[in-house]
Structure formats: structure tokens, C-alpha cells
Amino acid sequence: MIRIALVDDQELVRTGLRTLAEKDGDIEVVAEAADGRAGLGIVRHYRPDVVLMDIRMPLMDGITATERIVEDPDLRSVRVIMLTTFDEDDDIVAAIRAGAGGYLLKDIAPADLRSAIRTVAAGDALLSPSVTTKVLRRLSEDRPHPVRPELLVALTEREREVLAQIGKGESNQEIARSLHLSPDTARTYVSRLLGKLQSRDRAGLVVLAYESGLVVPGGSDLPGGSDL
Numbered sequence: 001m002i003r004i005a006l007v008d009d010q011e012l013v014r015t016g017l018r019t020l021a022e023k024d025g026d027i028e029v030v031a032e033a034a035d036g037r038a039g040l041g042i043v044r045h046y047r048p049d050v051v052l053m054d055i056r057m058p059l060m061d062g063i064t065a066t067e068r069i070v071e072d073p074d075l076r077s078v079r080v081i082m083l084t085t086f087d088e089d090d091d092i093v094a095a096i097r098a099g100a101g102g103y104l105l106k107d108i109a110p111a112d113l114r115s116a117i118r119t120v121a122a123g124d125a126l127l128s129p130s131v132t133t134k135v136l137r138r139l140s141e142d143r144p145h146p147v148r149p150e151l152l153v154a155l156t157e158r159e160r161e162v163l164a165q166i167g168k169g170e171s172n173q174e175i176a177r178s179l180h181l182s183p184d185t186a187r188t189y190v191s192r193l194l195g196k197l198q199s200r201d202r203a204g205l206v207v208l209a210y211e212s213g214l215v216v217p218g219g220s221d222l223p224g225g226s227d228l
Contacts, residue, residue: 002121005031005046007039007065008054008083013106017052017083020110027117036060040068043078049121053100055084055091063098070099070200079120079201101201124171124202151212154196160214162189166202167209 004021006014006029018029031046033039036053037060043051051069055062066080081102082095095103101120104113152160158179165175176186190202199205209215 002027002050002117003030003046003048004028004050004052004117005033005039005042005048006052007033007036007042007057007062008052009034009057010054013054017113020113021052021117023110024114027114036062036065040065043069043075044072047075048078050117051078051080052083052117053080055082055086055095063094066095066098066100076200079123081116081120096203096207099200099204101203149213151197151208152214155193159189159193159196162186163193163197163205163209163212164214166190166193166205167215169206 004027006017008014008017011034014032014034018032021027021029030048031042033042035057039051039053039057039062040060053062053066062082066082069075069078069080079101080099081104082091082100083104083106084091085106092103101124102116104116108116155163161179162175165178170178172186172190173183175181175190176183179186181189190205193199193205194201197205197208199208
């Protein structure tokens with residue numbers, strides 16, 4: 001059973017999310033909150049597997065609440081999915097930089113919502129190719145040149161190749177196909193990169209792929225696929 005918490009200032013939205021999330025029986029909503037401050041409290045109390053977090057809320061916004069969750073060593077197992085009605089580059093980049101494992105619009109299809117929760121609960125980042133592209137392009141505007149090339153020094157050539165594929169938004173299965181690896185081997189490389197680069201999740205690896213210079217925003221190899 002995947003245990004989740006809902007943090008959104010609109011009760012109607014929380015009610016709808018609860019109904020949709022629990023439909024298949026493998027996801028349970030264990031707590032709800034109407035603002036980021038209260039949300040942080042229920043996360044610390046219930047330790048859910050996944051938090052569905054609205055970005056714009058009173059008292060404490062979702063970005064700040066996510067940063068507090070990520071910074072707390074006692075909450076290291078908690079994953080956050082940002083929910084918003086706004087498809088804006090600033091929000092996407094802020095969510096990923098805060099440590100969110102995913103970013104979804106509230107008009108997402110019910111089945112895709114449940115799939116997203118399962119994906120993030122399993123430790124994977126929910127970054128579709130189009131969202132990845134937006135993140136990297138915005139980062140390129142802020143920092144037009146690689147700022148952490150030293151990240152590559154500790155990596156093997158194969159690890160660099162895997163990190164580059166992650167930076168392009170590829171899943172473990174896609175990495176396996178691209179680099180002619182078995183899915184288990186691709187998964188092992190991803191886990192190794194998380195440890196070596198001290199990244200919380202794949203979303204962080206996407207940013208590191210850009211910051212190291214492995215992925216260049218605006219390049220022809222950037223994906224442009226659809227969400228989910």
C-alpha cells in the first residue's frame with residue numbers, strides 16, 4: 001500500500017484527489033492539510049511515501065514546504081509531487097530545485113495521476129521529456145555555461161553516458177535500449193549515480209546533467225515528447 005498526503009488550500013481539490021488516488025485500492029490517503037505549514041506538520045507526523053503538494057498556498061507555499069521536507073534527514077524517504085494549475089517555467093524549475101520528485105498539472109487524467117504516484121513512490125522522478133526540456137532551457141538562461149564540470153571527474157565513461165540519458169528525460173527502460181544494457185544494469189547505474197553525486201532522486205540528476213555540461217539546452221538531442 002502506498003501512503004500519501006494531500007496538501008492543497010482548496011478542500012474540493014483535496015476531495016477530488018483523494019477519490020481519484022484511492023480508486024484502484026493500492027493507494028491510501030493518510031492525511032490532508034490546507035497550507036504548507038500544516039502540510040509540513042502532517043508529513044513529519046505521518047511520514048507518507050508521497051506528498052501531493054500544491055505550489056501556491058497561504059502561510060507557507062509548496063516550494064518552501066518541499067525544501068523543508070528535503071532538508072530534514074528524518075524525512076529522507078518522503079517523495080513530493082508538485083501539483084499546480086500553472087504550466088510555467090519558473091514554477092517547474094523552482095519545484096525541481098526544491099527537491100520535488102515530480103511536477104503535475106491538476107488537469108491530469110485520473111489514471112495518469114495514480115501512475116505518477118506509483119512512479120515517484122518507487123523512487124523514480126516524474127519528469128517527462130517536455131518538462132525536462134523546459135527545466136534545462138530555463139537553467140540555460142540563468143547559467144549559460146556549465147557551472148560544475150568537476151562532477152564528471154568521479155564518473156566512469158559509462159556513468160557519464162547514463163547521466164546524459166537521464167538528463168534527456170529517459171526512463172530506465174529507455175536508457176537500457178539507448179545504451180544496449182539490460183534494465184537491471186541501467187537501474188544499477190542510476191542508483192550508483194545517485195550515490196556518487198549525492199542526489200536525492202532522478203530529478204536532481206537531471207539538473208546535474210546540465211550543470212556538468214553533459215546536456216546542452218537547445219541542442220538537437222533534447223526531447224520534445226508529451227507529458228506522461
